[in-house]
């Protein structure tokens with residue numbers, strides 16, 4: 001019960017990593033408010049977990065204002081909701097061919113959503129002066145990704161904003177911590193448009209983790225375990241940090257000598 005007595009909001013919690021974090025927080029004794037743009041799906045998820053649910057599109061300021069009324073004081077926020085831009089199929093996201101509209105959609109969810117989330121959390125935590133904000137960035141926020149420029153840019157900005165929030169809160173004298181998690185290749189529905197259902201699905205999966213030292217996809221529960229640690233008081237001295245969870249990928253270059 002490492003999160004007993006804490007009120008925690010998780011965004012993008014209907015499925016994937018967000019769902020696994022909501023489940024883990026609930027198991028650790030927290031009051032969990034699972035939120036998602038897909039209100040019906042997050043309600044179903046919340047029933048399965050036994051937690052609360054609220055619809056929240058992270059890119060809409062009005063939705064955060066409504067959350068601030070529903071959940072005015074907070075201990076933990078996980079800014080997990082994110083999009084690649086490939087949800088409706090593969091489109092050009094390289095720096096030469098990406099459209100401005102597609103670029104903006106990805107930033108509106110990933111970056112604006114994280115900014116609005118951090119702002120809400122600071123306001124909802126500062127009266128007690130303690131709390132933990134966990135921002136889900138990505139391996140793609142640490143290296144360039146030629147075919148997913150908007151995603152990589154937005155995730156890099158999340159990494160930097162995390163450190164700004166951490167320093168700002170420390171400056172104010174609050175024990176409000178802010179850290180980023182950088183996963184790579186976690187098997188969730190996010191990958192489905194890229195994996196497809198054809199006979200070459202397994203070959204695509206193998207190719208995607210061929211350069212990962214642990215040679216497999218990660219599991220959402222493995223990311224959730226890190227989020228529990230950062231949310232808990234065990235991490236009271238951890239702020240402005242970035243934790244990779246990538247099967248060792250970023251420990252060396254893909255071409256590391258044997």
Ligand SMILES: NC(=O)c1ccc[n+]([C@@H]2O[C@H](COP(=O)([O-])OP(=O)(O)OC[C@H]3O[C@@H](n4cnc5c(N)ncnc54)[C@H](O)[C@@H]3O)[C@@H](O)[C@H]2O)c1
Pocket residue numbers: 011012013014015016017018035036037038056057058059080081082083109136137138139140182183184185186187188189190191
């Ligand atoms: N899966 C990976 O390999 C991986 C790697 C690095 C980073 N991440 C990051 O982890 C987070 C979760 O990814 P996932 O793999 O579970 O994705 P997913 O696509 O399986 O789930 C994302 C969830 O976010 C919700 N969502 C989308 N847009 C939203 C919005 N505007 N407002 C609120 N909710 C919204 C979706 O409805 C969905 O429930 C994302 O930020 C993603 O970028 C994932």
